[in-house]
Amino acid sequence: MKVEVVGKNGFNPSEPIKKYATDKLAKLDKMLYDKDNVTARVVCKVYKAYHKVEVTIPSKNIILRAEVSEADVYAAIDGAIDKLMKQIRRHNDKVKDKLGKATIRTQEVDEEPKKITREKHLDLEPMSKEEAIDQMEALGHDFFVFLDKETRKTNVIYLRADGDYAVIETEAK
Numbered sequence: 001m002k003v004e005v006v007g008k009n010g011f012n013p014s015e016p017i018k019k020y021a022t023d024k025l026a027k028l029d030k031m032l033y034d035k036d037n038v039t040a041r042v043v044c045k046v047y048k049a050y051h052k053v054e055v056t057i058p059s060k061n062i063i064l065r066a067e068v069s070e071a072d073v074y075a076a077i078d079g080a081i082d083k084l085m086k087q088i089r090r091h092n093d094k095v096k097d098k099l100g101k102a103t104i105r106t107q108e109v110d111e112e113p114k115k116i117t118r119e120k121h122l123d124l125e126p127m128s129k130e131e132a133i134d135q136m137e138a139l140g141h142d143f144f145v146f147l148d149k150e151t152r153k154t155n156v157i158y159l160r161a162d163g164d165y166a167v168i169e170t171e172a173k
Contacts, residue, residue: 052069
C-alpha cells in the first residue's frame with residue numbers, strides 16, 4: 001500500500017510524522033485484500049487546541065475512512081489506525097460470512113425452508129435523513145427505519161457498499 005501524508009491549515013508534517021503514519025498503516029497491509037492497488041491518504045490538520053488526522057483508504061470493495069482529533073498528532077494517528085482496523089475486521093467478517101454461507105448452501109441438498117426466528121416492533125419517530133444517519137451510526141447498523149419528518153412516510157436509510165448512503169421511501173397503494 002502506498003501512503004501519502006499531507007498537511008492542511010498551515011501544518012507541514014515532518015519526516016518523523018510521515019514515517020510514523022507509514023509504519024502504523026503498514027499494520028493494515030496484512031488485512032487488506034488489494035493492498036497493491038491502494039493509496040492511503042493521511043491529512044494532518046492543526047488547530048489551536050488539538051490536531052486532527054483524517055485517513056482515507058479507497059479500496060476496491062470498500063472505502064475506509066477515519067477521522068480523529070487529539071491533543072497530539074501521534075495520538076490522533078493511533079486513534080485513526082484503531083478505527084480503520086475495526087472497519088477492516090468488520091468488512092472482512094461480512095465477506096467471510098457471505099462466502100461461507102454461499103458455499104454451505106450449494107453443498108446442502110435437503111435444505112430446510114427459511115423461517116422467521118425473531119420479530120422486532122418499532123415506534124417510528126419523525127426525523128430528518130441526517131438524524132436517521134446519526135442514529136444508524138450510533139447503533140452500529142447498516143440500515144435504519146424511520147419516519148421522514150417532511151413527507152411523513154416510512155423510510156429505510158442504508159449504507160451502500162461504496163460507503164455512501166441510500167434511502168428507500170415507501171408508498172402506500
